[in-house]
Amino acid sequence: MSPERSRIVFLDSATYGDISLKRFTDRWECTVYPVTSPQETIHRLAGQAIAVTNKVVLDRAVLSSPEARDLRFIAVAATGTDIIDREEASRVGVTVCNVPGYATQSVAQFTLALILVLATQSGKYVDAVKAGEWQKSPVFSLLTFPTIELSGKKLGILGYGSIGQAVAQMARGFGMDILVAARPGAAGPIPQGRIELEQLLREADIVSLHCPLTPETRYLINERSLALMKPSAFLINTARGALIDEAALIAALQIKRIAGAALDVISKEPPSADHPIILAAKELNNLIVTPHTAWSARESRERLLQEVEANITAFLQGRDRNRVA
Numbered sequence: 001m002s003p004e005r006s007r008i009v010f011l012d013s014a015t016y017g018d019i020s021l022k023r024f025t026d027r028w029e030c031t032v033y034p035v036t037s038p039q040e041t042i043h044r045l046a047g048q049a050i051a052v053t054n055k056v057v058l059d060r061a062v063l064s065s066p067e068a069r070d071l072r073f074i075a076v077a078a079t080g081t082d083i084i085d086r087e088e089a090s091r092v093g094v095t096v097c098n099v100p101g102y103a104t105q106s107v108a109q110f111t112l113a114l115i116l117v118l119a120t121q122s123g124k125y126v127d128a129v130k131a132g133e134w135q136k137s138p139v140f141s142l143l144t145f146p147t148i149e150l151s152g153k154k155l156g157i158l159g160y161g162s163i164g165q166a167v168a169q170m171a172r173g174f175g176m177d178i179l180v181a182a183r184p185g186a187a188g189p190i191p192q193g194r195i196e197l198e199q200l201l202r203e204a205d206i207v208s209l210h211c212p213l214t215p216e217t218r219y220l221i222n223e224r225s226l227a228l229m230k231p232s233a234f235l236i237n238t239a240r241g242a243l244i245d246e247a248a249l250i251a252a253l254q255i256k257r258i259a260g261a262a263l264d265v266i267s268k269e270p271p272s273a274d275h276p277i278i279l280a281a282k283e284l285n286n287l288i289v290t291p292h293t294a295w296s297a298r299e300s301r302e303r304l305l306q307e308v309e310a311n312i313t314a315f316l317q318g319r320d321r322n323r324v325a
Contacts, residue, residue: 006028006029006049006050006312006316007028007029007030007031007047007048007049007050007070008024008028008029008030008031008048008049008050008051008052008312009030009031009032009033009044009045009048009050009051009052010024010030010031010032010033010052011033011036011041011044011051011052011053011054011056012033012034012035012036012053012054012055012056013032013033013034014034014035015054015055015077016054016077016301016304016305017296017298017301019298019301019302019304019305021305023305023306023309024305024309024312028312031044031048036056038057041056041057041058041062042061042062042065042067042068043067045062045065045067045068045071046067046068046070047070048070048071049070049071049072049073050071050072050073050074050075050312050315051071051073051074051075052074052075052077052308052312053074053075053076053077053083053084054076054077054078055078055083055269056083057083057084058074058083058084058085058089059084059085059088060085060088063085063088063089063092063094064088064092068092068094071092071094072093072094072095073094073095073096073097073312073315074089074094074095074096074097075097075308075311075312075315076096076097076098076099076324077099077304077305077308078098078099078304079098079099079100079101079102079103080098080212080213080240081096081098081324081325082212082213082240084096084325086324086325087325089325090325094325095315095323095325096323096324096325097311097314097315097321097322097323097324098322098324099304099307099308099311099322100162100322101162102300102303102304102307103163103294103295103296103297103300103303103304104162104163104166105166105297105299105300106294106295106296106297106299106300107163107166107210107238107294107295108163108166108167108169108170109170109297110238110264110290110293110294110295111163111167111208111210111236111238111294112167112170112171112174114236114238114262114264114288114290115150115155115171115206115208115234115236115262116150117262117288118206118234118236118259118260118262118288119147119148119149119150119234120147121145121146121147123288124144124145124285125142125144125145128142128144150171150174150175150176151174151175151176152175152176152177153176153177153205153206154176154177154178154179154203154204154205154206155167155168155171155176155177155178155179155204155205155206155208156179156180156181156200156201156203156204156206156207156208157178157179157180157181157208157210158181158197158200158207158208158209158210158211158220159181159209159210159211159212159239160180160181160194160210161210161211163210163238164180164208164210164211167208167210168180176206179195179200179203179204180193180194180195180200181194181195181196181197181200182194182195182196182197183211184197184211184216184217184220185216197220197225198228201225201228201229202228202229202230204229204230204233205230205232205233205234206233206234206235206236207221207229207233207234207235207236208236208237208238209221209235209236209237209238209239209240209243209244210238210239211239211243212239212240213239213240213242213243217243218242218243219242219243219244219245220243220244221235221237221243221244221245221248221249222244222245222248223245223248223251223252226248226249226252226257226258227252227257229257229258230258231256231257231258231259232258232259233258233259234258234259234260234261234262235249235258235260235261235262236261236262236263237261237262237263237264237265238264238265238294239265240265241263241265241266241267241268241269242267244263246266246267246276246277247276249261250276250277250280250284250287253280253284253286253287254284256286259286260286260287260288261286261287261288262287262288262289262290263277263287263288263289263290264289264290264291264292264293264294265292266278266289269292270291277289307322
């Protein structure tokens with residue numbers, strides 16, 4: 001496709017925050033929408049050759065619609081591509097590319113931050129000072145909430161790609177021992193350096209999820225998985241909400257089957273006010289929920305759009321780059 005015919009639509013530019021799109025608008029004809037609802041998606045693709053999406057779903061109905069007949073390239077401004085029907089994209093001749101690895105450091109450091117909040121109870125102590133509890137203490141300190149040291153604890157990692165490996169590297173700096181689960185559903189013998197998921201769940205003091213959402217990993221953490229974990233264990237999820245059976249997790253936290261959980265992702269985003277996890281977070285003192293922000297360091301968002309630009313440039317020059325369909 002020639003650059004002069006490359007009309008580009010950004011379907012959800014608000015997801016990049018304050019990062020400028022000038023690198024795109026100076027080069028190409030761009031239409032920019034801060035947000036796009038499912039009802040608006042098909043209409044906004046009309047006449048566009050390239051679509052850039054972070055979380056706007058482009059499924060079979062969208063890709064096969066007459067309005068999308070000019071679409072030739074989808075630049076997913078994310079690593080995960082579960083929002084795209086890749087089979088349908090291939091059928092209708094639309095190339096799909098993603099951006100792997102752009103948020104590795106951001107997500108890894110946020111994961112460690114969540115681990116530290118659970119281990120040190122720092123958030124609760126901040127709230128206690130604001131509530132005047134320290135000021136009323138008969139001694140110099142508050143010991144209201146139990147804390148633990150990370151050194152010598154076992155961190156179990158499910159998903160050992162770039163983020164999982166970065167988390168492991170950071171955790172070793174705290175003196176933690178690393179356990180890595182074999183890939184769920186993988187055929188053949190377990191690779192050296194990995195262990196069966198059940199063994200990991202039994203042994204780990206902290207379980208951290210970094211795997212993609214696939215049919216094999218959906219509800220990977222469920223009632224049975226949680227029953228295998230130590231009562232003192234923490235669960236961290238900065239990957240995809242549907243990796244966890246949320247009802248099972250809430251039940252486990254209510255009876256303190258595990259000690260705590262910290263979730264940066266949940267099943268519906270943004271959630272409704274009555275989402276079970278949101279309601280549970282208000283009631284349970286062993287559940288922390290953050291708003292899918294682990295990826296969002298400024299440096300990470302800058303890299304994301306640099307990579308999207310490079311993917312578009314490669315496509316217009318007839319080269320494959322980060323192609324997934």
